[in-house]
Amino acid sequence: MAFDRTNGLRDNTLPAGIDRTDAAILGLLQNNARLSIKEIAAEIGLAPSSTHERIRRLRDADILRGVHVEVDPKVLGIGLEALLMIELSKHRRSTVDSFLDEVIQVPEVRFAFLVTGRHDLVVHVVVRDTQHLKDLALDNFTNRPGVARIETSIIFDARRRYELPLLRQLG
């Protein structure tokens, strides 16, 4: 019997099929999702109806996914952000998925990454202040079964990019 060289990653959904124009639409919408179809159409040199049809197709194909607003954290009482670098105990490593699911339920958590390297998890949290950070770390993480160790990194500054790079040749 031969090896399965697809390695379980085969995907029958034919994920290709976006062209240069689609890529331009995606770029615009990643940077500003409030652009009207008319504005996008003008930018890419297509009629609004054609532009609309393309966007509808991108949505149907689940290439265009959720849309989210950013909110000023200060207004909500958020004065501090941090990364929690978590190391799991050995017995917990088998059920990492459910651990991620639990962690992401905590309201103060923005994202949780399961990673290789020195740590197992990197978790971004938003809190009121250092007191709140201490309570959150102790109550929701250090104390949690399966957590072996935590390193806390306060975030002093942050920059973001909203547009993903295009790393693929287009037909």
Added chain:
Amino acid sequence: MAFDRTNGLRDNTLPAGIDRTDAAILGLLQNNARLSIKEIAAEIGLAPSSTHERIRRLRDADILRGVHVEVDPKVLGIGLEALLMIELSKHRRSTVDSFLDEVIQVPEVRFAFLVTGRHDLVVHVVVRDTQHLKDLALDNFTNRPGVARIETSIIFDARRRYELPLLRQLG
């Protein structure tokens, strides 16, 4: 002369001034920015015109900020994500701001955090594959003046929350 107890953080913009209804609107829009004003109005029990006026005010006050779509990374040829944990050399620590500005220009970078602790920067990158990751790390980071050391953490899995917690009493 007395100490300045504001610690340089004073803010004359009176950031308060959102009520329970505003918070509900922010919550809905963080989870789904494509909701129509009509839908939001129905959800919070207000007339569309009133809802619209509130959203306009939140935007004018810069409480509601950018809106961004998520795009399926696979379609763009992204097959791998990683965190780069960067340690800066001593002389570079004075010009950390410009370093952040430079890093965020790299198309493969999604965010860059300046942090305390073992590392100085945590940078989220998206790449095609491990080969691309190697090239990116060497060409754009290890080789960059001011970078003392890099630790690479491959991201195996990720979860996100889009709604910030409400950590403040509302008037």
Added chain:
DNA sequence: TCATGATTCCGAATGTCTTCTGGCATTTTT
């Protein structure tokens, strides 16, 4: 308590945008 002013809300009117339809041109398939 009452008057006053400010705030918040509503319903209706308006203007704009999204969405749908049909048809044309181009390309691909057979």
Added chain:
DNA sequence: AAAAATGCCAGAAGACATTCGGAATCATGA
């Protein structure tokens, strides 16, 4: 070459966002 499929456009119809005047509510102070 005929047929089918694709991508585009213009125009129409409908839904929506936006604006406005006025009513209702709330806060303030006499």
